[in-house]
Amino acid sequence: MKTRTIESVSAYMFIMPALIVLCLFIIYPMFLNLYISLFKWPLLGSTRIFVGLKNYIRIFSEDPVFWVTLKNTFYFGAGYVFLVTISGLLIAVLLWDMSRFYQTVVKTILFLPAVSMLVCISLIWIWMYMPQLGLISYLLSLLGIRGPAWLRDTTWAMPSIIFMMVWKDMGYVMVLYLAGLSGIPESYYDAAKIDGAGAWNRFWHITLPLLKPASLFVVATGTIKAFQVFAPVQLMTNGGPGDATRVLLLHIYHKGFLFSRMGEAATLSTILFILIFVVTAIQLKYYHSGFIT
Amino acid sequence: MNKVKLIAMSLAFLMLSFMALAGGQKEAEGPKRVTLNIVEHVFTPVNELTEEVIKKYTNENPNVKIEYFNVPFNEFRTTLLTGFAGGIPPDIMAPDYPWIPEFAAEGLLDPAPADVVKDVKENLVAIANSAASYDGVIYGYYPKVGTQMLFYNVDLVKEAGLPTDPEAMEVTWDEFVPIAKALTKVDASGNMTQAGIVFRIGYELTSNFANFLWSNGGDFFNEAFTRPRVNEPAAVEALQYMYDLYWKHGAGDPNFLEFFEAFTTGRAATTMFFSAGIARFSKANPDLNFQVALSPKGRTEPAAIVGAFVWTVSSASANKETAWDFVRFRNNEEHMLQEALVTHFSPSRKSLLTRPEIVNDKYFPHLARIAEYARRRPATVLWAEARETVGRYLDRVIITDELTPKDALDKAAEELKNLIKSK
Structure with missing residues (x-):
């Protein structure tokens, strides 16, 4: 009994530093955020008025930008998660059969954007997306096509940002899928070949189901990342043209740090937290129920 | 002998300590760090x-x-x-x-x-x-007045057969339309290769709009900042004019380059920007021959929003x-002059406006004249939000052509009303 107590105390002592950091920088700010959301809380000044749920009511009923940002966040999330997952998987599967040398070269090239600074990448892509003078417009002009002003066109602005983010992250997703592929025993494929299964059937019935844990990780973390997209949007379009690329986190930033409305920013942050929580929970539920293969 | 040595060392230590203390005392009496x-x-x-x-x-x-x-x-x-x-x-x-x-x-x-x-x-x-x-x-x-004004490419204006002096460019809205059209070029497929004018985008468009709005007798708010005025007829007319320059007269194109690239590469004949443009444009393209003038005016006096x-x-x-x-x-006078010379913002100290470095400069005399029409952004705590709100709707008229000027400004006014209420 005494030994067990000593062991428990030791265990708690070992996790104490991590627990303190977790409480101080994650748990406490979460509850503080919830608390602030119940106040009219300007960033400047000390006048803080308790307003109860008024900030929530105001956001849902009087803030037209909120609904637009919500729609845009889902648009970005759906486009990004779908494309980054598909492209990462596709590249990983294609690379899998390559020789080790080519695999390493291609992996390195594709992984480079994932470790590059997002801000620098965004600035470079602004130049690439520039109408008339940009690389993409130039390449299109060689085909006789006049490209749009990618970042200033309501239709193209969001897909342009999604495309850049997919380009940046697909190397990372590829590495995750390659790790998943390495865990699939070769004997499964040999058996399937003996049974006469073609490449597509092998992929569909062996590779894809066995990559389920990797897929869940990619989709869940991708969704969280997508819902928190900020830097590329702020740098490339600042939410424009009009509201075409205005996402929830940009709205939170504007409310809190440009307009000094910390109460409303905290309210939006709580809503964002609930959204991410619900979407991730749904994904996990479908994963466990076998809906996601 | 040893005793003498010890006493001598003790005395030396005491003397050094006194000296150190005295020095410290002296420092403590000096000016505060x-x-x-x-x-x-x-x-x-x-x-x-x-x-x-x-x-x-x-x-x-x-x-x-x-x-x-x-x-x-x-x-x-x-x-x-x-x-x-x-x-x-x-x-x-x-x-x-x-x-x-x-x-x-x-x-x-x-x-x-x-x-x-x-x-x-x-x-x-x-x-x-x-x-x-x-x-x-x-x-x-x-210390320095940064006015927003019309920047124009002197070579392109000359090429179009128009007078190049700033006074000739300071015209009314109606007079500016043929100028902007004459400065616009399109290729055989109808694509713009040279813009007559390029506006800015997003919330920065609000600054461009301000010059047109004020020069037409309009404003963003009433004097007490209790009511938005941004959807009054003068404002709608100002936005309609900006919209028409792009969408009716074809002097600008929302799909064209952004103002900075367009102007510095000689693909835009005119643009509207602040005094910082003189240094920034010159740095980006030292061969660019440009001049500044008041932006076109509406029904009332010209206006130049300041930064x-x-x-x-x-x-x-x-x-x-x-x-x-x-x-x-x-x-002080010396540093304000230095700041004006390195930035090409008009100095705010009156005595500097007659200095030879200012009077004989290519830009300062015009900047000083433009500064006579300088107007500050509305002095309200709501300005950051108001600028963003109005900019979002201006974008949807001039850049994306989604809303009419009246609808856009009505919506903007509605949001501004809520902002005022919520503060």
């Missing part, structure tokens, strides 16, 4: 000047230590806001002047001392007083007196 923090945004010519001024000031005042930080403009506001919110603002700062009402309304700035107030009122141009004030109180020095920064002191500073002393030094 003061450390000042200064935060300014990144604008290389100004930063270099400030560093030079700091060096001079600290040489003259060896008891003062100055820690100087400059942050990129898009992080500048957040840096100051978080500094104030955390209770550790810089002693001295040079915020964008529209932030003065927000900071001053919360008592975060120290009202300028009487001699600074006197200097601003008597020796600086009127806009310097207005830009540095909130609720009738002056909070510092506005630029105010040197001010935090009310939380522990060394306000020294801080103001530095602010005075930084904005």
Whole structure:
């Protein structure tokens, strides 16, 4: 009994530093955020008025930008998660059969954007997306096509940002899928070949189901990342043209740090937290129920 | 012998201790050591000047230590806001002047001392007083007037057979339409290769709009800032004019290059930007031959919205007196002239406007004339939000053609009403 107590105390002592950091920088700010959301809380000044749920009511009923940002966040999330997952998987599967040398070269090239600074990448892509003078417009002009002003066109602005983010992250997703592929025993494929299964059937019935844990990780973390997209949007379009690329986190930033409305920013942050929580929970539920293969 | 040595060493130690104590006493009686923090945004010519001024000031005042930080403009506001919110603002700062009402309304700035107030009122141009004030109180020095105006490419204007002097470019809205059209070029497929005019985008479009709005007798708010005026007929007419330049007269194209690239590559004949453009455009393309003029005017007087920064002191500073002393030094006649020359912003000190360096310059005489029509952004704590709100709707008229000017400004006014209510 005494030994067990000593062991428990030791265990708690070992996790104490991590627990303190977790409480101080994650748990406490979460509850503080919830608390602030119940106040009219300007960033400047000390006048803080308790307003109860008024900030929530105001956001849902009087803030037209909120609904637009919500729609845009889902648009970005759906486009990004779908494309980054598909492209990462596709590249990983294609690379899998390559020789080790080519695999390493291609992996390195594709992984480079994932470790590059997002801000620098965004600035470079602004130049690439520039109408008339940009690389993409130039390449299109060689085909006789006049490209749009990618970042200033309501239709193209969001897909342009999604495309850049997919380009940046697909190397990372590829590495995750390659790790998943390495865990699939070769004997499964040999058996399937003996049974006469073609490449597509092998992929569909062996590779894809066995990559389920990797897929869940990619989709869940991708969704969280997508819902928190900020830097590329702020740098490339600042939410424009009009509201075409205005996402929830940009709205939170504007409310809190440009307009000094910390109460409303905290309210939006709580809503964002609930959204991410619900979407991730749904994904996990479908994963466990076998809906996601 | 050993005893003598010991006594001698003890005496020597005592003497040294006395000397050290005496020295310490002397230092304690000298001027108090003061450390000042200064935060300014990144604008290389100004930063270099400030560093030079700091060096001079600290040489003259060896008891003062100055820690100087400059942050990129898009992080500048957040840096100051978080500094104030955390209770550790810089002693001295040079915020964008529209932030003065927000900071001053919360008592975060120290009202300028009487001699600074006197200097601003008597020796600086009127806009310097207005830009540095909130609720009738002056909070510092506005050393350079950054007006928004029409920049035009002299070579392209000449090529189109139009007169190139600034007076000829200062015209009414109606007179500007044929000029802008004459300066526009399209290729055989109808694609624009040279824009007659390029406006800015997003919230920056609000500044372009302000010149048209004010020169047509309109405004963003009523005087008490209790009601938006942005959807009144004068405003709708101003936006309709901007829209028509692009969509009806074809003098601009939302799918064309952004103003900076378009103008510096000679693909835009005119654009509207602040005084900073003179340095920035010249740096990007030293061969660019351009000039500045008042932007086209509507029914009333021309207008030029102003930008630029105010040197001010935090009310939380522990060394306000020294801080103001530095602010005075930084904005004396010599340094204001230097700042004007390196930035090409019109100096706000009246005595400098007659100096040969200013009078004989290519731009300063025109800048000084434009500054006569300078108007500050609305002095309300709501301006940051209002600018963003209006900009979002201007975009949806001029850039994306989703809304009519009337609908867009009605929607913007509705949002501004809610903003006023919520504050």
